Structures are given as C-alpha cells and as structure tokens.
Amino acid sequence: MTTKTRPDVSPFRSADHLPKRRGGQAPDPAYLPRQRAGVTPQMHGRYPDFDILSQEDAWDEVTRRVVLKRLEPYGEPQFFSADEWRTLSAFSDVLLAQHSAPKVDVLAHVDAKLAAARGGGVNGYQYDDLPSEQETWRRSAAGLDETAQARGAADYAEAPTEVQAAILSDFMDGRLRGGAWAGMNVVRAFQVIAGDLLEGYYSHPWAWNEIGFGGPAYPRGYMRLGMALDEDGDQREPWEKPETRDIDAALLKDNEAHLGSKVRAEEPVNLDWLKTEAARAAQVAAELAANPRPFRANSYKRLLKGAIQPRENDSFRLLHVHRRAVPQENMRRYADDDEVDLLIVGAGAGGGVLAQRMARVGWRVVVLEGGPFWDPDADWVSDEAASHHIYWNGKRIIGGNDPVALGKNNSGHGVGGSMVHYAGYVPRFHPSDFMTQSLDGVGADWPISYWDVTRHYEACETELPAAGQDWPWGHVHRYTHSPHPISGAAERLIVGAGKFGMAMRVGPVGIANGTFGNRPHCIYRGFCLQGCKVNAKGSPLVTHIPDAIEHGAEIRANSTALRVLMDGARATGVEYVKGGQIRRQRARRVAVAGYAIESPRLLLNSAQKDWEDGVGNRFDQVGRYVMVQGAPVVMGRFPEMLRTYKAPPPEVSTEQFYETDAGRDFKRGFSIQTTGPLPIGFSHSILGEGHWGDALREYGRDYNHWASLGGLCELLPHPDNRVTLADVTDHHGLPVARFDHSLHDNDKKNIAYAKRFIRGLLEQSGAQDIIAVDRFAHLIGGNRMGFGPQDSVVNSDHKVWGTENLFVTDGSACPTQGSANPALTIMALSSRLGERFSRNQVPDDQPTPQPRRQKDRAELFGPVG
Numbered sequence: 001m002t003t004k005t006r007p008d009v010s011p012f013r014s015a016d017h018l019p020k021r022r023g024g025q026a027p028d029p030a031y032l033p034r035q036r037a038g039v040t041p042q043m044h045g046r047y048p049d050f051d052i053l054s055q056e057d058a059w060d061e062v063t064r065r066v067v068l069k070r071l072e073p074y075g076e077p078q079f080f081s082a083d084e085w086r087t088l089s090a091f092s093d094v095l096l097a098q099h100s101a102p103k104v105d106v107l108a109h110v111d112a113k114l115a116a117a118r119g120g121g122v123n124g125y126q127y128d129d130l131p132s133e134q135e136t137w138r139r140s141a142a143g144l145d146e147t148a149q150a151r152g153a154a155d156y157a158e159a160p161t162e163v164q165a166a167i168l169s170d171f172m173d174g175r176l177r178g179g180a181w182a183g184m185n186v187v188r189a190f191q192v193i194a195g196d197l198l199e200g201y202y203s204h205p206w207a208w209n210e211i212g213f214g215g216p217a218y219p220r221g222y223m224r225l226g227m228a229l230d231e232d233g234d235q236r237e238p239w240e241k242p243e244t245r246d247i248d249a250a251l252l253k254d255n256e257a258h259l260g261s262k263v264r265a266e267e268p269v270n271l272d273w274l275k276t277e278a279a280r281a282a283q284v285a286a287e288l289a290a291n292p293r294p295f296r297a298n299s300y301k302r303l304l305k306g307a308i309q310p311r312e313n314d315s316f317r318l319l320h321v322h323r324r325a326v327p328q329e330n331m332r333r334y335a336d337d338d339e340v341d342l343l344i345v346g347a348g349a350g351g352g353v354l355a356q357r358m359a360r361v362g363w364r365v366v367v368l369e370g371g372p373f374w375d376p377d378a379d380w381v382s383d384e385a386a387s388h389h390i391y392w393n394g395k396r397i398i399g400g401n402d403p404v405a406l407g408k409n410n411s412g413h414g415v416g417g418s419m420v421h422y423a424g425y426v427p428r429f430h431p432s433d434f435m436t437q438s439l440d441g442v443g444a445d446w447p448i449s450y451w452d453v454t455r456h457y458e459a460c461e462t463e464l465p466a467a468g469q470d471w472p473w474g475h476v477h478r479y480t481h482s483p484h485p486i487s488g489a490a491e492r493l494i495v496g497a498g499k500f501g502m503a504m505r506v507g508p509v510g511i512a513n514g515t516f517g518n519r520p521h522c523i524y525r526g527f528c529l530q531g532c533k534v535n536a537k538g539s540p541l542v543t544h545i546p547d548a549i550e551h552g553a554e555i556r557a558n559s560t561a562l563r564v565l566m567d568g569a570r571a572t573g574v575e576y577v578k579g580g581q582i583r584r585q586r587a588r589r590v591a592v593a594g595y596a597i598e599s600p601r602l603l604l605n606s607a608q609k610d611w612e613d614g615v616g617n618r619f620d621q622v623g624r625y626v627m628v629q630g631a632p633v634v635m636g637r638f639p640e641m642l643r644t645y646k647a648p649p650p651e652v653s654t655e656q657f658y659e660t661d662a663g664r665d666f667k668r669g670f671s672i673q674t675t676g677p678l679p680i681g682f683s684h685s686i687l688g689e690g691h692w693g694d695a696l697r698e699y700g701r702d703y704n705h706w707a708s709l710g711g712l713c714e715l716l717p718h719p720d721n722r723v724t725l726a727d728v729t730d731h732h733g734l735p736v737a738r739f740d741h742s743l744h745d746n747d748k749k750n751i752a753y754a755k756r757f758i759r760g761l762l763e764q765s766g767a768q769d770i771i772a773v774d775r776f777a778h779l780i781g782g783n784r785m786g787f788g789p790q791d792s793v794v795n796s797d798h799k800v801w802g803t804e805n806l807f808v809t810d811g812s813a814c815p816t817q818g819s820a821n822p823a824l825t826i827m828a829l830s831s832r833l834g835e836r837f838s839r840n841q842v843p844d845d846q847p848t849p850q851p852r853r854q855k856d857r858a859e860l861f862g863p864v865g
C-alpha cells in the first residue's frame with residue numbers, strides 16, 4: 001500500500017485515497033467491475049464493455065502498427081542490465097499500482113526509448129544538476145537498491161511493500177542522499193523517471209480501456225463533441241462506452257460526494273476577492289458590448305467569412321486532395337556555388353513565411369532545414385508517446401532558479417518548425433505589447449508598432465486560415481472563418497465563466513473550419529500537438545511552403561547550419577552539414593530563423609575573424625532577454641462526462657486580464673485558454689500534484705470528468721535569462737545551447753495571481769476537485785529587436801547590428817511577448833520584412849534609419865481596419 005501523505009490536502013489527494021476502499025480491502029481495485037471486453041491492467045475498470053482495439057480497423061496504418069506493437073512481448077532488454085530491469089520493474093509497479101497480472105510492460109517502453117537515443121538527447125533537455133537521462137536512470141536504479149539495503153532488504157525488488165513505498169515517497173520528495181544519489185537533484189531525477197514511466201503506461205491500449213479514452217480516431221475523427229450536455233453529459237460516439245453504473249451505488253455516491261465536498265470543506269477558498277474580480281470583469285464585458293468599435297472594411301469580411309481566400313498564397317490549392325504530403329517533384333534545386341538572393345536557416349513560422357514572400361516576388365531562395373520534410377501520411381503517428389521524432393530532442397542544458405523544460409513542450413524540428421506540433425491558438429499581440437516600457441515602465445518598447453504589423457496579421461490569418469469569434473480585446477477584429485464547435489469540456493467552462501461575469505470567446509485557432517482549397521476540415525480528433533495528419537491545422541508546412549516551392553524556392557531538408565560565414569560586415573553564406581558532408585551555400589543575404597534557442601546558438605557558434613565573440617555579439621547581447629510565458633495548468637473535476645480529448649486542445653479563451661491593472665500588485669497581465677490534455681499529459685499533471693500509486697490510477701480512471709484551463713502569463717524580459725554555449729558538444733562537435741532562466745518578482749506575482757484566479761473560476765463553475773501545476777510555454781527573444789546595438793541584436797528591419805545583410809526572422813527577434821501565443825506574430829513579422837524587402841526598403845549596405853519611437857498612448861486606439 002502506498003503511503004504518500006501531504007498535510008495540506010484532502011484525503012482524495014493522498015496516495016491512500018481510493019474512493020471505495022473500505023477497511024482491509026486489497027490494493028487491487030476489486031471494487032470496480034471486471035473487464036468484460038478487452039483487457040485492462042488487473043482486469044478492472046470503469047468501462048468494462050470498452051475495448052479500444054475494436055476500433056483498430058478505423059485507425060491509419062502507421063498509427064495502428066505503432067500501437068499494436070505495444071501488445072507484443074518484449075524481448076531482451078536493450079538498454080538496462082538484468083539487475084536494473086528487476087529493480088526498476090518493481091519500482092514501476094509501485095509507482096503505477098500494478099499489483100497483479102495482467103500488467104502493462106512499462107519498462108519495455110522506457111528501455112526501447114533509452115536504447116534508441118543512446119548517445120543523443122532523449123527528451124530534448126538536461127537539467128544542469130542531473131547527468132544525462134540515460135545516466136539518471138542507471139544511477140537511480142543503483143540508488144534504489146542501495147537505499148533498500150540500508151533499510152534492511154536485499155535490494156529494492158525484495159523489499160517489503162511498505163519499504164518500497166516509503167523509498168518511492170522519499171525519492172519523490174528528494175530525501176535520498178549519498179551513494180548513487182550524490183550530486184544529483186533527486187527531486188528532478190524522480191520527475192524524469194516517473195515521467196517516462198507514465199508515458200509507458202498511458203500510451204498502452206489496456207490503459208486506454210481503463211480510462212475510457214477514445215484513442216487515435218482517424219480518418220473519421222469524432223462527431224459527438226459533447227455539445228448540449230444531457231443529463232449525465234456523456235456525448236460519446238456509438239462505439240465509446242458509458243461509464244459503468246453497475247457498481248455498488250452507495251459507494252459510487254460516496255465517491256461523488258467525496259469528490260464534490262471534501263476539497264471545499266477542507267480547503268476553503270475565500271471568494272471575496274473573486275467577487276471584486278467578477279465585478280470588474282463584468283464591467284469590462286459590459287463596456288465591450290456597449291461600445292463596439294467601428295468595423296468598416298471588416299464588415300464586408302463578416303459577410304464573406306470563410307469564402308475569403310488569400311490573395312497572394314496558393315498553398316491551399318497546391319496540396320493533393322487525398323494525400324497530405326507537399327509535392328516536391330518539381331522543386332527547383334540550387335548548387336552550393338549559386339549565390340542565391342536569400343538563404344534562410346529554418347523552415348518554421350518565421351523562415352517559412354519569409355521564403356514564400358520572397359519566392360513570390362522572384363527572389364532565388366534556399367531554406368536550410370535541419371529536420372526532415374514531413375509527409376503527414378507516412379511520418380506522423382496519432383499517438384502521444386510515438387511523436388517524439390517531431391520535437392527538437394537534441395541535447396540542451398537548462399539551468400537557473402526556474403529551469404524551463406524544452407523538447408516536446410517547446411520546440412519542433414523539420415519543415416514547418418514548431419507549428420507542426422503547436423496547439424493552434426493564433427491570437428494577435430495587443431498594441432500595448434509593442435510599448436510596455438512607455439506605457440507601464442516595464443519590459444521593452446519595440447522599434448516598430450502594432451500598426452506596422454496589422455495588415456500582416458490580417459494576411460496571415462487569411463492564409464492559415466484563422467477561425468474564431470469576433471475579438472473584443474486589444475485591437476478589435478474579426479476572423480476569416482467562423483468559430484468551431486466546442487467540446488463538452490469547453491462548453492462547461494464557457495458557461496462557468498459567464499456565471500462568473502467573465503467573457504470568453506471561441507478561438508482563435510489556425511484550423512480550417514470547413515474545407516479550405518484542397519485542405520479538409522477539422523475532424524475534432526484532438527491530436528494537434530502530435531502533428532495534424534488531416535492538414536486541417538495550419539503550419540508553414542501546408543500554409544506557405546507549397547507556395548514557396550511553386551514559385552521557385554528550394555527547401556533543403558536534413559541540412560543543419562553549422563555557422564554563418566562572414567566577410568567583414570557581409571554574410572556570404574552558411575556552412576552546413578547534409579548527409580554527413582560539410583558544405584557551403586553562397587548567398588547575397590542570410591536570414592536566421594531557427595527558434596529562440598538555436599538562432600542565438602548559431603550566431604554564437606559562428607565566432608570567426610572580426611566576430612570573435614559570435615556574430616552580432618559585440619555588445620554581449622546575443623542570447624539575452626529570452627522569455628517564456630508562465631503557463632500554469634489548472635484542471636477541474638466535474639460530475640458530467642466531458643471527454644476533453646475531443647476537439648483541438650485550444651478552444652475558448654479570454655484576454656480580459658491582459659493589460660496592466662492598477663488593482664493588482666504586478667504589471668502587465670495574463671490570458672486564459674482551454675487546454676485538452678491527452679492521457680499522458682493528464683497523468684503528468686496528476687503526478688505533478690504529488691499523486692502516485694493507487695491515487696494516480698484512480699485519478700487516471702476519472703480522466704473523462706476533467707476539464708483544463710491554462711493561464712498564459714506575461715513574463716518580462718531580463719538580460720540574465722539567456723542562451724549561452726554549454727561545454728557539452730553535439731554530434732557535429734559544436735557546443736549545444738545552455739538556457740538559464742529565473743523568475744523575477746513581477747513574474748512570480750503574475751503567475752500566482754493567474755493560478756488563484758483560474759482556481760476560483762473553476763470553483764465557481766462547479767468543479768468538485770482541482771489540480772494545479774506550473775509549467776512554461778513559448779520561448780521568444782534572444783536576438784531581440786531594438787534601437788541600438790548596446791541593448792539589442794537586430795534593428796527594426798531584423799538586420800543584425802553591424803552587418804549589411806544578415807537578418808534574424810523568427811521568434812528570437814521579439815522584445816516582449818504579452819500574454820498571447822506568439823506564432824501568428826512571428827509569421828506577421830516575417831511577412832512585414834518580406835514586404836519591405838520586395839519594396840526595396842531594406843538596403844543591403846546602408847544602415848537602416850533609426851525608427852521612430854512609439855510613445856503615443858493614443859496609438860493604442862489608432863486606426864481600426
């Protein structure tokens with residue numbers, strides 16, 4: 001039996017919690033009915049008639065292969081030794097409460113993952129107080145045995161259940177010291193190990209049976225999203241099964257009462273402050289409704305919504321109706337010796353748009369992309385655990401007081417960049433984001449204003465296309481496509497927010513609502529973060545790259561830039577590696593667009609004659625002012641079945657709290673957005689709150705009852721939050737990036753407030769239990785745009801100070817981030833630069849005139865398009 005106890009939590013949140021455990025019951029969840037169809041671990045579950053494998057014929061071939069392989073017996077371990085296997089299997093059973101057969105062979109999943117990544121990065125980052133992930137696993141296995149021996153057992157596997165549980169608890173809380181644990185941050189080692197094990201468990205079809213997860217529905221997707229909640233709210237597909245009601249009704253009642261009442265009784269929330277906030281929110285909502293801003297030109301758009309096609313981008317027509325891959329047969333190829341007009345590093349949000357814009361006006365463009373050219377049909381898997389290959393998993397070292405986990409949560413790899421697996425929210429920045437220093441005395445002013453980018457926002461929204469309700473915050477605007485239908489979870493939250501006096505809007509998402517050229521409509525299957533196999537979700541891979549190719553650009557995949565080549569102030573090309581060969585592409589101009597980590601790294605790794613500290617780094621600015629957003633996830637448990645996995649994770653959001661508010665004790669603000677975690681993501685939040693063993697499993701079985709809101713808090717730029725070069729090298733022999741990050745006072749207050757606020761909101765909406773975990777999202781900065789080389793890396797035309805023809809055109813150029821997700825802004829900035837290039841407004845060899853400084857507050861309420 002597990003014994004994790006936390007003094008400040010309700011019984012439901014302790015590891016002992018089992019809603020139906022009555023004195024002396026065995027740890028096996030025997031209070032649940034036996035599985036009648038399919039298999040669950042220990043053959044008990046809440047959905048005894050549900051067998052996800054009955055749907056396997058409806059899955060796409062690649063996904064089916066990957067998922068069914070998990071059911072095959074696993075051979076000899078490839079990474080772990082026999083002793084390690086024994087120890088870690090026992091540990092995994094305790095963590096996951098797998099007390100009896102049949103069990104999910106979780107360690108097999110981890111063993112295969114570690115073996116595949118031998119020598120390279122596993123999850124895309126390494127804490128500076130931990131060894132490599134492989135070494136962390138080995139040392140933890142040794143540490144578990146040593147600790148068990150110190151407590152009188154032969155080893156961990158042989159230790160009595162209570163001892164195993166106590167060691168696990170000490171491991172989680174970082175109380176293990178000395179021996180194999182020495183020199184490791186034990187809390188973080190636990191997070192690494194437990195995270196991998198959870199992935200192994202909740203990626204298995206038996207676990208999906210247990211929790212009633214609908215799985216990788218494709219090609220048909222979901223049709224019953226949970227709209228119009230009925231009595232028990234379970235809007236499921238015909239093949240999805242209802243939650244069982246044939247278990248002991250009295251116990252079930254206890255369970256629900258327990259979930260519903262205990263938390264509030266034991267953790268009373270003082271709602272007075274919420275009432276003040278609610279009044280303020282209601283007032284803003286009323287003002288917005290009473291004073292709609294004029295829409296003029298946009299009134300026509302409203303009439304034409306959905307029928308509007310992008311004027312200068314044919315991507316949506318260039319894709320095949322039945323195949324997802326981008327046609328490359330006729331792609332133009334350039335020789336390394338050709339001095340192309342523009343060489344771009346990185347085919348993501350920034351690089352992809354710039355390539356398309358310049359190819360359209362006849363420039364000879366080459367894009368070097370380190371990752372592959374994705375074919376969604378063949379390469380992508382509708383599965384959380386099998387999508388690692390689309391994330392940037394190369395090693396990066398993270399440190400500082402508040403290190404930021406990278407990898408899948410933060411950056412992508414391959415043509416399309418991070419947007420291939422981004423969630424799909426596409427809000428604009430507010431006008432105030434471009435002048436936070438002038439307005440609020442914090443952050444930084446940009447050398448350009450919102451109005452310099454407005455029409456590029458509009459163009460990119462049409463090209464994605466963006467779908468959503470009319471937007472009342474920031475610069476009021478409308479969207480190209482009307483809003484998507486929403487899931488039961490989002491509906492629950494939007495209704496709850498309304499009761500609370502808060503306005504939420506559906507969208508905005510960069511997902512086609514209705515067909516769009518040859519791109520099909522969204523089928524609400526919720527695998528946006530794993531790459532949308534449907535092509536409904538926009539990313540440069542489908543929204544700009546096809547048009548760039550059609551107009552003569554070459555997208556050179558699997559080509560990693562090693563350094564920018566300089567001749568004094570002129571960039572002459574880029575040295576890169578492709579197929580093991582080191583090559584040099586010549587170019588008249590170079591644009592770096594490799595993301596907020598890799599772009600500073602590339603400039604720093606490009607140290608050479610005249611640029612001894614890295615290109616553009618004469619004033620030690622490269623890599624500084626990297627920002628993330630505080631992105632706490634707060635989940636609420638509701639009595640209805642919400643099945644949050646249906647629909648794209650981003651559904652409804654509010655920017656009502658975006659700007660500085662004198663009533664709060666911090667500057668700037670936050671937005672709130674729904675997130676729709678799939679089972680592995682959900683289980684990480686449960687673990688993050690400290691639940692393991694039987695409690696973890698019980699929370700897991702409850703998956704379909706939970707809805708999730710994320711805060712997106714503006715964190716301010718600080719020079720010490722920076723990318724530098726680590727003393728570890730990659731397989732090309734180049735130093736990898738090190739990213740140090742610490743929260744400052746304003747940042748902490750903002751996150752704490754947003755978390756408290758969302759918690760209150762969920763309480764008001766009727767949530768019976770609440771879980772909140774901290775995380776970060778969305779890196780930008782590092783090569784920021786500014787007014788001079790002493791405090792920035794590029795000027796208002798993205799040109800690196802001190803160079804004539806080197807540009808940075810990705811998120812690293814942004815000086816602030818607001819509380820809006822950044823992808824659309826990054827695209828719009830590239831679109832603006834493209835326009836300036838094509839109008840000859842960015843001369844190669846003259847310094848760009850000092851841009852005007854935006855100080856006029858009236859600008860916030862300036863032209864409305």
Ligand SMILES: Cc1cc2nc3c(=O)[nH]c(=O)nc-3n(C[C@H](O)[C@H](O)[C@H](O)COP(=O)(O)OP(=O)(O)OC[C@H]3O[C@@H](n4cnc5c(N)ncnc54)[C@H](O)[C@@H]3O)c2cc1C
Binds near residue numbers: 350423593824
């Ligand atoms: C899980 C997740 C969810 C997200 N959700 C949202 C969201 O809902 N809304 C939103 O607005 N944003 C979201 N984002 C963030 C958004 O995707 C990024 O901010 C945006 O894509 C960054 O654009 P970029 O041009 O800076 O870099 P990227 O789009 O990452 O492109 C960089 C490209 O450069 C390549 N590259 C890097 N170094 C080299 C090199 N040396 N040589 C060759 N190629 C190189 C990389 O492989 C990559 O393809 C999300 C991101 C993630 C990971």
Ligand code: SF4
Binds near residue numbers: 531533534535
């Ligand atoms: S956008 Fe997301 S929910 Fe819609 S089809 Fe694509 S993966 Fe599925």
